[in-house]
Amino acid sequence: MTAASVSQIPLAYVLIFGALLFGLGLYGALLRTNAVRILMSIELMLNAANINLVAFNQYLSPGYVNGQIFSIFVITVAAAEAAVGLAIILEIVRRRNIVDIDKINLLKW
């Protein structure tokens, strides 16, 4: 079932797509200054990593699901990270009313 469909898409296509998505996410995480947008970019990068995990799983060991289980753990950790990160951002906004990370330069306020 899955092997039939998987062999139709070359692995290189999936890897290139993952790399492009990761590059966009990396750009956003490095060069944007809005804290929420940086979190979104990090989610993009995690998704690109998930795509690579699933692709390698399907091409190198079809019939096994190790890569997909790694992806599930990545999703779990990403959800936790998003929750805590957004909570931190909300608290910073509440206390100092800024969201630009270039202006958040004190460890203790």
Place this chain on the structure above:
Amino acid sequence: MNFPIVVNLYTLFFGLLALIALVAAYEVVTNRLITHAAFFLALVFVAIAGIFLLLGAEFLAVTQVLVYAGAVTVMIIFAIMMSQLNEIKIEECGRPPLTRRLWLKLVSSQWGLLPLLFAVVFALAMFGLYARAAWPMRALLVDSTGPATTNIELIGAELFTTYAIPFEVASVILLVALVGAIVLTGKEERS
């Protein structure tokens, strides 16, 4: 690593979904309004769920839609709403010289080329790396374990046998994130 040109229905749909995901990801990075960026992020997640389906990972596709498109995006939008964030516009402050303005436009406006350039250079570098790597291009392990089971069945069995301890640790991580988010955002009386 070879780069074959394959045209069939799977590749076509993969290309379509990949294009949607990349355009939406570009919008996530460059859109001026952060609310729009959040909705484009949801589009990226849905497109990636479709790609997971094409790759034969059904359970992961459903999880992707539930967790990412459902929970994470809604959480981000809630955070934007609750904090009433306004993106700071760089163009507003003064009138910089032309080259500087062009540079700013290129970097941070709605149609900046820099993210695309960055992504393409990164992908080319990664492709160079992939091309040098030596990995088996056909299956390492041949599935010979009797009747074919469904994807979700395999994942469930693996998750509760081989990966039982990481599974439990993941639940602890989620609990810590829950408590941490509540503690961080909870109202505290200021003395």
